[in-house]
Amino acid sequence: MNTLPDFPWDRLEPFKERARAHPDGIVDLSVGTPVDPVPRIVQDALAAAADSPGYPATHGTQRLREAAAGWLSRRHGVGVDQRDVLPVIGTKELVAWLPTYLGAGRVVFPELAYPTYDVGARLAGASALASDGLLALGPDRADLVWVNSPGNPTGRVLPAEHLRKVVAWARERGAIVASDECYIELGWEERPVSILHPDVCGGSHEGLLAVHSLSKRSNLAGYRAGFVTGDPALVKRLLETRKHAGMMMPAPVQAAMAAALGDDAHAEEQRERYSGRRARLRPALEKAGWRIDHSTAGLYFWATNGEKSWDQVGKLAEIGILVAPGDFYGSAGDRHIRIAVTATDERVDAAVGRLQ
Secondary structure (H helix, E strand, O other): OOOOOOOHHHHHHHHHHHHHOOOOOOEEOOOOOOOOOOOHHHHHHHHHOOOOOOOOOOOOOHHHHHHHHHHHHHHHOOOOOHHHEEEEOOHHHHHHHHHHHHOOOEEEEOOOOOOHHHHHHHHOOOEEEEOOOHHHHOOOOOOEEEEEOOOOOOOOOOOHHHHHHHHHHHHHHOOEEEEEOOOOOOEOOOOOOOOOOHHHHOOOOOOEEEEEEOOOOOOOHHHOOEEEEEOHHHHHHHHHHHHHHOOOOOHHHHHHHHHHHOOOHHHHHHHHHHHHHHHHHHHHHHHOOOEEEOOOEOOEEEEEOOOOHHHHHHHHHOOOEEOEEHHHHOHHHOOOEEEEOOOOHHHHHHHHHHHO
16 A cells, blocks of 8 residues: 555644634634534434434435435436445545545546545555646556546536546546546536536446535535445445445435435525625635636635745734645645635634735
8 A cells, every 4th residue: 555645634733723813713714614504304314213223224225325316317417227326424435445446556636636536546556646637648547537526626617528528538448437526516607517417428327436425515524425326337346345344324324315315405505605605705815815716616715826825824824714725735736725615604704804
């Protein structure tokens, strides 16, 4: 196994302490963790399923799988059979272990990316390449190609045409494409499209996996609720491996997840919260000297004032605002910072006031 990198968030601790020293307290915009309530319909479903003494099924309940398939069809124009839905215990664990499950020897992921794509390659003992252009691989083989749209940290949306080219390239070479779509319901200026949409894949899911999370859509980060779907043969392979490894989503969480996927009202309400926070925070950042790049979807502003990322982190920490340095996500981010909109309305308003 390749050596794992130091956990990057530990490096932010001194800046967090500096921000905490502000007389009005810290405004933490560094991590995209939900702060709003878990929807009541989800809490009720969890409580109703609390008496679950037996082992849950790794494949999940049929109700959960049908809810996931229904949501994909209703909201994203994607048709999958409920048998090809596999719940996962939060999508981070799947991202980290997918190269191992697939026996991948070479993993490709975006130049600016969620660090766990690289960690997953290292855990598998695979070689890794951060590249936005697949032509950079030349004749080299790739076993697994990650795409992430809307992207973390940039909020960039990959259009269907781009995703079609990725799918065609991978199929010509026998590579698997895994699409991390955890922000897909949070399109703002652009509407994201799934790798499994017919406009992208031509109606065939061969060689494709889509990874979905309820952490952002439904404020369920604490529940560890997600699922993967796509190529039936790949999903079956993952299911068999996860059965042997005991990777089972707790039964009450399965019930809660089914309720969340079946209800769009709470998701729309949460979208409105984030929309309002974006609308207040963006002009304040721009007026204070930051340019916002990409950021047409998702929960972050990818911002720069031209300085080194850690200098920008320090500048904002002086006024009690904590953000993430862009180089957490790759060397290409060393002049940017990532600013989350996942603070409460009161804290977002505090940040706006401090930026003036």
